[in-house]
Amino acid sequence: MSDISKSIRKTDAAEKISGQAKYVADLKFDHILHALTVRSRIPSGIIKNIILPDLPNGYYSVDASDVPGKNVVKIILEDQPIFPKTEVTYLHEPILLIVGPDKAKVKELVNQVQIEYEETTPVFEWVDSVIHYHFEKGDGSKPFTKANRIIQYDYETGYQEQAYIEPQGFVGYTEDEKVTLVGSIQCPYYVKNAVIQALGTTEDQVRVIQPSIGGAFGGKEEFPSLMACQLAVALRKIKQPISMMYDREEDMLVTTKRHPAKIHFEAALDESNHIQSIRTNVGIDGGANTGLSGVVLSRALIACTGAYTIDHLDVSGDVFRTNTVPNGAFRGFGAPQMYFAIEMFMEHIALDLGVDPVTFRHNHLAKQGDHTSTNGTFRDPIIMDEMIEKAMEISDFKAKRKLYDDPKSNRGIGMSWFFHGCGFTGSGEANIIKAKVRLHKEKDGTVQILVAAVDMGQGIRTTLRKVVSQILEIPIQQVVFDFPDTDKVPDSGPTVASRTMMIVGGLVARAAKTMKERWQETSFTVEKQYEQPSYIKFDEETFQGDAYPAYSWGINILEVEVDPVTYQVSVLHAWSVYDVGKAIDERIVLGQADGGLAQGVAYGYLEVMRHESGVLKQKNMTDYIIPTAMDAPTMETVLYENPYAYGPYGAKGVGELTLVGGAPAVAQAIEQAVKQRITKIPATPEYLMELVNNG
Amino acid sequence: MAKIKFQLNGKPVSLETDLNRRLLDVLREDFSLTGVKEGCGEGECGACAVLLDHEIVNSCSVPIANVMNKDIVTIEGYSTTSRYQVLREAFEEEGAVQCGFCTPGMMIASESLLHKNPNPTDEEIKIGLSGNLCRCTGYNMIIKAIKRAMKDGDGKW
Numbered sequence: 001m002s003d004i005s006k007s008i009r010k011t012d013a014a015e016k017i018s019g020q021a022k023y024v025a026d027l028k029f030d031h032i033l034h035a036l037t038v039r040s041r042i043p044s045g046i047i048k049n050i051i052l053p054d055l056p057n058g059y060y061s062v063d064a065s066d067v068p069g070k071n072v073v074k075i076i077l078e079d080q081p082i083f084p085k086t087e088v089t090y091l092h093e094p095i096l097l098i099v100g101p102d103k104a105k106v107k108e109l110v111n112q113v114q115i116e117y118e119e120t121t122p123v124f125e126w127v128d129s130v131i132h133y134h135f136e137k138g139d140g141s142k143p144f145t146k147a148n149r150i151i152q153y154d155y156e157t158g159y160q161e162q163a164y165i166e167p168q169g170f171v172g173y174t175e176d177e178k179v180t181l182v183g184s185i186q187c188p189y190y191v192k193n194a195v196i197q198a199l200g201t202t203e204d205q206v207r208v209i210q211p212s213i214g215g216a217f218g219g220k221e222e223f224p225s226l227m228a229c230q231l232a233v234a235l236r237k238i239k240q241p242i243s244m245m246y247d248r249e250e251d252m253l254v255t256t257k258r259h260p261a262k263i264h265f266e267a268a269l270d271e272s273n274h275i276q277s278i279r280t281n282v283g284i285d286g287g288a289n290t291g292l293s294g295v296v297l298s299r300a301l302i303a304c305t306g307a308y309t310i311d312h313l314d315v316s317g318d319v320f321r322t323n324t325v326p327n328g329a330f331r332g333f334g335a336p337q338m339y340f341a342i343e344m345f346m347e348h349i350a351l352d353l354g355v356d357p358v359t360f361r362h363n364h365l366a367k368q369g370d371h372t373s374t375n376g377t378f379r380d381p382i383i384m385d386e387m388i389e390k391a392m393e394i395s396d397f398k399a400k401r402k403l404y405d406d407p408k409s410n411r412g413i414g415m416s417w418f419f420h421g422c423g424f425t426g427s428g429e430a431n432i433i434k435a436k437v438r439l440h441k442e443k444d445g446t447v448q449i450l451v452a453a454v455d456m457g458q459g460i461r462t463t464l465r466k467v468v469s470q471i472l473e474i475p476i477q478q479v480v481f482d483f484p485d486t487d488k489v490p491d492s493g494p495t496v497a498s499r500t501m502m503i504v505g506g507l508v509a510r511a512a513k514t515m516k517e518r519w520q521e522t523s524f525t526v527e528k529q530y531e532q533p534s535y536i537k538f539d540e541e542t543f544q545g546d547a548y549p550a551y552s553w554g555i556n557i558l559e560v561e562v563d564p565v566t567y568q569v570s571v572l573h574a575w576s577v578y579d580v581g582k583a584i585d586e587r588i589v590l591g592q593a594d595g596g597l598a599q600g601v602a603y604g605y606l607e608v609m610r611h612e613s614g615v616l617k618q619k620n621m622t623d624y625i626i627p628t629a630m631d632a633p634t635m636e637t638v639l640y641e642n643p644y645a646y647g648p649y650g651a652k653g654v655g656e657l658t659l660v661g662g663a664p665a666v667a668q669a670i671e672q673a674v675k676q677r678i679t680k681i682p683a684t685p686e687y688l689m690e691l692v693n694n695g
Numbered sequence: 696m697a698k699i700k701f702q703l704n705g706k707p708v709s710l711e712t713d714l715n716r717r718l719l720d721v722l723r724e725d726f727s728l729t730g731v732k733e734g735c736g737e738g739e740c741g742a743c744a745v746l747l748d749h750e751i752v753n754s755c756s757v758p759i760a761n762v763m764n765k766d767i768v769t770i771e772g773y774s775t776t777s778r779y780q781v782l783r784e785a786f787e788e789e790g791a792v793q794c795g796f797c798t799p800g801m802m803i804a805s806e807s808l809l810h811k812n813p814n815p816t817d818e819e820i821k822i823g824l825s826g827n828l829c830r831c832t833g834y835n836m837i838i839k840a841i842k843r844a845m846k847d848g849d850g851k852w
Contacts, residue, residue: 009787016795017783017802019730019770026729163830165734165742166796214732214796215830248735457794457831587790591836595793598833621739621828629824632834 004470004649007587010462011476012212012455021212024169024184029241032171034103035062035234038096038113039254040088043323043614044122047086050096053112059100061113062234069200073229073291074193075222077131080289080326082198082229088117090288090323091614092254094226099234099242122323122614126262126283131294131319133301135543137375138312143276147268151349155265155341156680157663159609160258160599161618162330163626164456166214168255169245170227172235179232180207185224186216187494188452192486194225195232206232208486213456217599218329220456221496222292223255252619256328257609259284259296261337265345268312273353275364278310282317282338287326293319296327298425300334302547305373306342307384307417308364313373315543324614329496331596335420335660336603340681343416343664348677361417362388374538376546383642384417384553387577390638391415391555395575400559404672410564411572414668415557416661421548422653423499426540429549430532436490437507439468439515440525447472447515449481449508451492453500458655459588460500464508466584467648471512472519490527498653501584502550502644503530509648533646550644552652553579556597556661558633562673567685567692569605569670571633576661578637581644581652593637593658600662602627605670605683701762704728704772714760718752719743721759722769730770730799734828741827744800745769751807751826770799773806781848782806782840789840793831800827805841813852814845 015021052061064071064083073080083096095115100106144150170183179199185191188208195206208228213220231244246254266279282300286293301317330336346364350357366372368382392398392415400413423429438450447468455461461481469476482488492504511526518524538545557575562568576593583589606625609618618624643650663681671678676691700709703726710725722728722745731754734742738756745754746768773779782805785791792798801824808815808823815823820841821834829837845852 007790010790010792012795013787013792014783016792016798017786018774019728019799021795022729023732023796025733026723028727163828164794164796165740165828165830166732166794167734213794214734215794217830247733248737459793587836591790591793591832594833594835595831596833599830620737621735622737626828626830627833628826628828629821629834629838632821632838635833635835 004466005583005586007585008462008466010459011465012461023166023212023214024171024182025245027171027182027211029171029173032241032243033099033101033238034106035097035099035231035242035244036106036110037094038098038110039092039094042088042117042119043091045088045117045119047084047088047115048118049116051114053109055109059098059109060238061096061098062237063096066233066237067198068236069198073226074197075225075291076295077290080226080291082233090325092325094230097230097234099238124322124324124614126285126320126322128321129318130286130290130321131297133297133543134316135374136314137373140312141277141279141314143312144268144279147276148271149269150266151269151352152266153345153348153679155263155344157261157337157340158682159260160330160603160607161252161609161624162217162219163624164215164217164219167246167248167251168220168224168227170231171241171243172231173241174235174239178205178207179235180209181228181231182209182211183224183228184213184220185210186220186454186456186496188454188484188486189491190222190494191225191228195228198229199232199236210454210483213454216456217331218333219255221329221494223328249620252624253616254325256326258330259286259293259327259337263337263341265341267349273355273360275310277312278305279314280304284319285322285324285327286319287322287324289326290319290321291326291328293327295425296334300338302373302421302425303335303338304342306339306346307366307419308346309366309370310364315373324611325616331599332656332659333497335656336600336663339416339418339660340663340667344667344678347668372547374543374545374547378551380550380644381642382553383579383640387553387555387579387640388417391557391575391577394636394638395557397557407675410673411559411561412669412672413557413559414665414672415555416665417555418661419551419553420498420653420657420660422502422550422552423548424497425547426538429503429530433493435493435503435507435530436527437492437504437511438490438525438527439508439511441515441523443523445478447479449479450489451504451508452484452489453492453504454484454495456495458592459585463501463584463588464505467505467509468512471509472516498656501651502647502653505648505651506646549646550652552581552654552657554657554661556665558601558665558669560666560669560673562670562688567688571601571631571666574601574633574635576635576637577640578657579640579642580654580657581647582641582650583639584649584651586639589639589654590637592654594635596655596658597635597662598627598632600659601666604663604666604681606631608682608684699759699763701764702766704768712759714758716759717755718757718759718762719754722754728769728771732796732799734796739828741800741804742797744803744827746803746807749810751803770802773802778806778848778851781851782844785840785844785847789836789843791832791837791840797827797829801829801837805844809845809852
């Protein structure tokens with residue numbers, strides 16, 4: 001049997017290269033209608049009156065009065081209306097749909113809708129806390145009273161837009177009362193459950209199907225549930241196929257983004273320059289609806305010590321409600337903000353103390369058996385020592401670091417150390433998701449994988465088939481993994497949180513082992529349900545216990561050059577070393593590594609999005625800059641094996657790990673090049689110039 | 696409305712249409728060539744790239760009026776060529792495809808690049824791809840795929 005890490009060609013690559021793969025906008029239906037959204041023109045107010053134009057025959061409007069079930073989108077915290085009845089809470093909030101056969105005519109009608117508002121004062125400052133968390137470890141902040149030295153910094157991070165190349169979209173149709181939705185989504189069952197609640201209907205009346213997905217990165221986690229509910233309401237009313245596609249500008253203006261954050265850090269140090277306690281406070285901008293912002297905040301808070309062990313902690317944070325577009329899931333989910341802050345903080349402490357940052361950080365690095373920030377335990381081996389050595393060796397870190405310290409040098413090299421908790425934070429997996437998978441053997445010996453996991457580019461259609469074929473010792477062609485259809489597959493949970501291979505793949509592997517034992521039977525189904533390892537316990541109220549079943553670890557090193565006149569940053573090279581347990585397909589993992597790092601690095605220096613009084617200043621690919629091939633550094637990645645007992649073949653999470661270290665590594669590199677402390681990302685040329693000029 | 700004639704994937708075609716329509720919409724709606732993708736609609740992302748008289752263009756930015764008597768090749772037409780086979784092999788082998796939404800455009804960009812310059816340097820490859828955005832791969836594996844195609848398809852371009 002060959003090593004499962006050995007790369008194979010992705011099973012869906014050929015159809016994507018030839019343009020034959022069907023994405024949602026490529027599906028054709030006869031007599032399809034088009035739905036466009038009428039949106040608010042103010043950030044905050046009360047709807048007094050809606051005046052619709054005369055709708056020609058065959059054209060419809062759909063609004064709050066048409067919602068047969070509960071007029072709220074089922075996300076973690078249910079505070080987002082499907083269509084607002086009276087109150088508008090952000091600019092471009094969807095108010096109603098116009099639906100009809102001719103898209104140009106629909107557009108014309110949308111522009112003719114008049115809405116009268118009573119404007120109220122919008123809130124853009126971070127003052128209205130809707131979620132507050134606080135927890136402590138050890139003696140909390142008591143060590144501050146006897147500290148030898150206290151160092152504090154404030155850090156800020158900006159928005160980041162997922163910028164998947166395929167914008168959001170759905171098509172839907174009805175058969176009798178049953179509603180079927182096909183959409184560019186990460187979580188078929190999130191959509192299904194939201195629509196059931198919106199329509200006030202039963203499970204058998206809603207079907208959700210996934211076509212090919214053109215990238216997601218968290219952006220298609222919870223947002224599609226809003227669109228799906230609106231479309232389902234329209235379908236119930238009109239009973240004809242309807243297409244609802246966002247163009248790029250609409251997508252950028254109204255979909256969720258990475259939460260901007262402000263992070264305050266204080267460290268109490270003893271005489272030997274060891275951190276006794278950290279006090280931190282994190283604020284994130286949730287936007288107008290809270291949705292899953294609380295979970296994003298949790299992950300940020302739990303990541304507050306980075307890859308280090310600190311014995312005493314006082315950790316607090318808030319989600320602030322503002323009259324801006326709601327923020328949400330984005331690869332990393334709160335961790336990228338926190339890793340930027342903690343990695344810069346560790347570097348800044350060392351520089352303030354006048355000690356070598358690498359040694360200082362190494363003195364605090366987490367080891368197997370240490371207690372996590374929430375008093376859980378790092379149970380599995382941590383092999384960061386040899387990984388760090390490797391990363392420093394392949395990048396020639398020490399020599400370059402020394403060389404670029406020269407005041408005349410405009411180059412810099414930076415390094416980040418990090419982990420990512422794999423799977424849901426806390427007890428979500430065991431208490432809420434309860435993932436189920438099925439394998440079905442057909443009479444002819446083919447085996448079907450029945451899971452709700454979505455391939456949005458990360459390659460799960462290939463890697464899950466690989467796992468099953470390897471365990472059953474049958475050719476991969478004999479294993480079928482069709483696109484998820486909720487009429488056919490059980491709820492194996494959302495495609496999020498770096499959980500798919502570790503959790504869903506782990507269950508699929510268990511099912512395959514059972515199937516192997518019964519292989520002589522002609523046709524049968526095996527089902528497995530997730531069971532939390534018994535040692536994993538987490539208290540959501542007090543933030544005490546093991547927040548994650550396993551951790552993936554990583555190191556990023558970035559080298560940059562900063563133009564001394566324009567302060568334009570060129571990212572030259574990137575080196576990464578990762579422990580993802582076991583790569584199920586080496587090239588697929590390396591592809592995730594390249595892409596995740598590109599996003600993480602760009603978050604640190606390139607991608608600018610901001611709002612002025614609730615108006616986003618970047619709303620298309622011309623204004624919002626993501627890396628082109630010209631911006632891509634050469635990337636070298638080394639994978640270490642460190643198998644996790646409960647993952648398939650020892651696999652842990654990959655997707656998010658590869659993003660979270662990019663921003664601090666590039667910011668540290670830029671910092672060395674410009675010889676100034678960076679406390680804010682993205683580190684744009686304007687910001688760098690300001691730092692240099694103001695000292 | 697006016698009559699437009701052009702070559703599409705090697706065959707003469709004609710249609711009566713509004714001259715302001717985007718080439719992208721004509722290809723997708725009238726000819727069902729859905730390998731041509733719309734990513735941004737403003738000529739920034741390259742997902743809708745096609746060849747117009749063997750020059751790469753973003754079909755979202757080309758009014759159909761400008762296509763009169765021109766030669767248009769989309770990914771569907773290009774995929775019947777032997778050069779395509781070389782590039783496809785290289786893209787598959789190097790892991791250049793993740794979500795795949797940018798991939799048909801990347802193939803067109805690769806063809807356009809290699810057609811003009813069969814032996815590009817790394818820098819020239821990056822410039823050649825710079826009109827096509829990919830959010831998944833960080834570009835490294837796409838660049839490697841083009842280098843592999845240069846080698847494996849030596850003499851084809």
